[in-house]
Amino acid sequence: MQHQQDHHASAAAAGLAKTPTGIRGLDDITLGGLPKGRPALLCGAAGCGKTLFSMTFLVNGATAYDEPGVFMSFEERARDLEENVASLGYHLADLVADKKLVVDHIHIEHSEIEESGDYDLEGLFVRLGFAIDSIGAKRVVLDTIEALFSGLSDTALLRAELRRLFGWLKDKGVTAIITAERGEGQLTRFGIEEYVSDCVILLDNRVEDQITTRRLRVVKYRGSAHGTNEYPFLIDAEGITVLPITSAGLKHKISLEPVSTGVDDLDAMLGAGGYFRGSSVLISGLAGTGKSTYGAAFVDAACRRGSRCLYFAFEESPEQIARNMRSVGFDLQQHADSGLLRFEAARPSIYGFEMHLARMYRDIERFDPQAIVVDPISAFRGPSMEIHATLVRIADICKSRGITAVFTSLSTVGDQMNESERSVSSLMDTWISLTDMEANGERNRVLYILKSRGMSHSKQLREYQLSDKGIHFVDVYAGPEGVLTGTARLAQEAREREASKARQQNIQKMHRELTRKREAAERRIAELHADLAREEDEVRRIIEQEEAREATLGSDRSTMATARGQQHGQ
Amino acid sequence: MTSDAAVPIPDPGRYKLCLFVTGSTPRSARAIENMQKICDENLHGRYDLEIIDVYENPEATRDLQIIATPTLVKILPEPLRRIIGDLSDKERVLAGLNLAPVGAAHNRSK
The missing domain is CATH 1.20.5 (Single alpha-helices involved in coiled-coils or other helix-helix interfaces)
Structure with missing residues (x-):
């Protein structure tokens, strides 16, 4: 983050004016937005979100930056377009009525066109110029201009005219997005990137293991630094979110302030009186040892102090969690009702890791919690490298925001450390292990603190019981x-x-x-x-x-x- | 059927044409000239031709889906056809207006 801000400062100093897209994350990657007053190319295969992306650029411009926009659609009819983007909560008709937006559908039907002699695309220029001038537009989208190639046969003429068009847009001083289909062996099918070269953004939609992940990459940004990685992005009812996966580095501020675990005896064991604020905590344990209960205890204590908590549930529904926790004395529903606690539940398999990460990032950013619980991280299945990368980012995001994060993880008997635990153990500041021990013909639940950085914590094994009064510690266990x-x-x-x-x-x-x-x-x-x-x-x-x-x-x-x-x- | 009798029935063979041009450029002038000639030779007064300068009347481009100029739009008789270019290729213009022999009209190779 720090790194990015440095770039940000230098870009601003260099004086390259930018137009914010208002798309969360994208403006971070491009250090401010698209090049102001120039056309940018947005390319990608069919169905990867070009239209929604560019429409979001216009809607944000109209609503948040007081910059009216023109949407020239070469494919979808205005009505279809309106219906499609309604799923993102955009009401185009209202914007059109307020003179904040013009949607013009350019219909090219090859079968109705006969070519006879010389022509140029002046008609398109006039049409676009008229639309721009009618509302004083500052932003323009041409989606997808390559459709011209299927309607008109003289490609040499089209190329010359497109070059002229992009120059003309520059002269007009509008910030434009030109969308294009991904081509074989080149960025766009008709090589438009040759003419629009100030800023090129590539969208991608890949399916791996039957899970789709949308990704974005800034291929080129003339005169500006930019993030060069592939960034996952998300399109849902909340709009578009791009997740800038920058390593938060290790520069985040640390806190010595303890945050109660919600269990008095555990606070005492930790020495500092709880977890450190902004630290990452792993609670691993066998099935039925009460991992979620520890998470709930933490959430309950945090909400009682008036902190906001976000609970990411990957195995149970919010109702199920609330019901189960009530049986051990934690009324999470009241916190949910008061608005301090928010549940975000999803099956881990419905998205790829990066999608989950993008979603979580957005949820964290929107809800701005002081504490989060991820229950459990062992629900993620996949290559350990990816799981690790995902968890590093979540931990980094939390640390950079001073959010105390509790991760639970299911262990299995005999396998002391499962894949996800092994991959995150070094990230965790505090690691609490829950297990059950067999002694004298009974199984008892036992807790011990594997590590807790910066605290002089107890090294003892402690037996605990779960009852309708919560978590209760019993006498020190001294077994073989x-x-x-x-x-x-x-x-x-x-x-x-x-x-x-x-x-x-x-x-x-x-x-x-x-x-x-x-x-x-x-x-x-x-x-x-x-x-x-x-x-x-x-x-x-x-x-x-x-x-x-x-x-x-x-x-x-x-x-x-x-x-x-x-x-x-x- | 009786109500129709009051309204003059439009001549089914009558052409309604719009020619979009860009001011007085040589290409526009050429298109207008070619159009006049084709009308005179082939339509013999069975037409209404409107010449529209897109610079003066830009919103008209939207109504009739104009992108290229010059464009001749055949509004009537249906189906709607657009003939783009300066209309120098008379064969193609006639094909677009459905005035050419049937064989030629179907042989619109690109």
């Missing part, structure tokens, strides 16, 4: 398990001592080895020095001998000469 833990720890310490001793011995051995090598090297250096000295002596001795011999020879010669001279002289 605890003893085992003790001996295991002792054994571990002994092993560590052994290992440390061995390591020290090893180091000493290495020291000795090194000393020995150094001594050997020094000995050899000394030998070499000695050899050298010996050789020097030898050489010097030979030189001296040679010199002596030279001298002797010289003197012999002179002696001989003298002797000869004497002979000659005779």
